[in-house]
Amino acid sequence: MRARALGKYAGAVILAVWVLFPMYLLTAGAFSTQSSVYQYPKSLWPDWSAGTMSFFWDSTGVPAALGRSVIVAAITVVLSMLIGTPAGYAIARFRFRGRYAYQTSIVSTRAFPVVVLSIPLAVFFLQWGIYDTVWAVALMHTALVLPFVVLITSSVLAGVPVDLEEAAQVFGCSRPGAFWRVVMPLALPGLAAAASFAVLMSYNEVFAASILTVERPTLPALVLNALSASPDPYKFAAAWLLMIPTFVFIFIMRRYILGFGVGR
């Protein structure tokens, strides 16, 4: 029995190394001198330096692209939470005709890849005059994220006992008041998890962003376009900057992650 437990821990450690070690290697590449990036054979403990990172930061368009990525993610979170949370609440609290049909269609959006949507949307956005803006990318990202936000918020809100909400109404709260004062505080961590998911999905999304922008790309789109022509230090620093938010947002989401089910 002891041996079996040891085996389990060994397995858990091996799998953790499999996940974490490539992240360390990227960090070593992004925070070493440029010459040690080109060194061969490489040393697993490089000459640590901020040189590669500052080279990337000074490259054309990088700070602006990062700024646009943040703006796009912010618009996506606000739009998808504003539109998605009421829908999640409706599914969690009401029984109504069309509820099942609505849920089925929300779930089945997963079968329609971003590839199918972004090309026709590019044509629309050109006509509407918002092609190559943060709004074009954010509107597309909201469409991608919205079904997940609806599903996540509905499971989060269903976890808040309906009795508390009814009690608040008995004591004179209106329905929106009860939601705001009783449900919201209890559901806040879960809603934060939904928002984190939206942030990550938007910040990481590259296919639609590269289709919908030309002159004003988000960070992933900029990096993707530059990929074939850029030196290794540029790639490593870029990838590191794209990787780092995951540590924060997965931490915020960790308690709710199993409810996601259809996440990315």
Add this chain to the structure above:
Amino acid sequence: MAEPDSTGGAAVSGTTSAGVPVGLEPDQPPAPRRRRGLAPYVLLAPSVVYLVVFFIVPLLQGLRLAFTGTGGQWGLATVHQLLNDPGFWSSVWNTLIMLAIILPVQLILALAMSLLVNSRLRGSAFWFYVYMLPLGISDLTSGIIWYSIFTQQGWLNSVLQDLGLIHHPFIWLSYQHQLLIIATIVVAEAWRSTSIIVIILVGGLQAIPKEYSEAADVFYASPWQKLWHVTLPLLRPTLRTALILRTVLAFEVFATVIALAGSSLSVLATKANNAYTQYQEPHLAAAYGILIMLLSLVSTALFLVMLPVRTEQLQ
């Protein structure tokens, strides 16, 4: 015990009946108490409007683009163009070969992770957090990470040379070895997107009542026997969901391929992107998109038919 058990369970318990794969099967109403009225429709309206404008309309527009020529006339001109596009068939094959390798690899990896997370392991919240980290990493980042490992003067060759196993850097990412490039893409994808499969599998594992495992213990079943004869059969609906999701994701693999292979290997999604961004051919690009969608739908239907789930397994 496990953090994901107590909390994830609490978060979903209201809407998911046990055993139903989270998400892909709509849940039963959790007996809400409110009377029917206009309120739910008012709450749903914004999301419905948004998804019609930004989901259904683009979908129809995509179909229109794929089945009209550049002049706007309806017909199969674009489909013809698609089938005769240089590199079309190789992109189809590359996508399918990649899919065929990645399904078993990732399923085994995800199963190992989820069984560990689900077992009574100290610090299982920590392991779960670590295994979930790649969930927040883009395909582009994962492609670059594995590029830094597989590139000619990369980490893998460095380590192999230090160990004396090779004397010159081995070229892993050569356009002459397409299968080897596909293998590196599979590794990068297995690293990045296993976490989403783990989420689905852990959800399914936690829905299996403990009594089954206890019954197996009564008959002195070995851990392998328990896995093979008890856990896996009960996990079948969940495994099906995981297979469907993994397959749909495989058709969309994009930036990983560009980061690792550059232009020396193409898959369907990279062809779609190239058709639009490099050749300014929205019709052709949309046709690629529609093909990806059709493949996703057909493979989903195939899994549903080939792996039927008896209703009692869903209870």
